[in-house]
Amino acid sequence: MSSRKLSSSASQPSRLQGLCALIGLAVILGVIGTLARAVVVEVRPPDLIVQAESVRRGAGGWVMDVTVVNRGDLTAAAVEVEGVSGSETAKATLDYVPGHGSKGAALVFTGDERPRAALRVLGWSSP
Incomplete structure (x- = not known):
């Protein structure tokens, strides 16, 4: 009699097997979605903007900390940033700025006066 009970209960899936099957189904549907x-x-595509964060005195002059924000979905590589203050131009290159992310850089101005730079992104490439 005990062998009959084992064979009949072995043919039905257990609750644990059912739960695992439901979890597997949810994962598959999530991947398909x-x-x-x-x-x-x-x-x-990348949509880059530059924002000035702070200006401080440094050993080589004035250091302007900037943040490049990417509002696009794709990553931008070799991002070139330029700041122009009066007749002086400062440039920096960032390795990459991820999609929906940001990266910081520093522009150094050697003039005596605190810079009020016009900032812009010169260009970037696809990684």
Whole structure:
């Protein structure tokens, strides 16, 4: 009799097996949904802006800390930033700025007066 009970209970899935099957189904549906969204949604190219954070006195003159913000989806590589204050120009290059991320840089101005620089991104490349 005990062998009959074992064979009949072994043919039915346990609650743990059912739970594992539901978790597996949820993972598969999540992956399919993510892939479907990636196909339908348009990816935005890098959209970079530069913001001045602070200006401080340094050994070589004035140091302007700036932040480059990427409002696009894709990463921008070799980002060149320029600041112009009067007749002086300062430049910096960032290795990359990730999509929906930001990176900091420092521009050094050697003049005596505190710089009021006009900032801009000169360009970038695709990684």
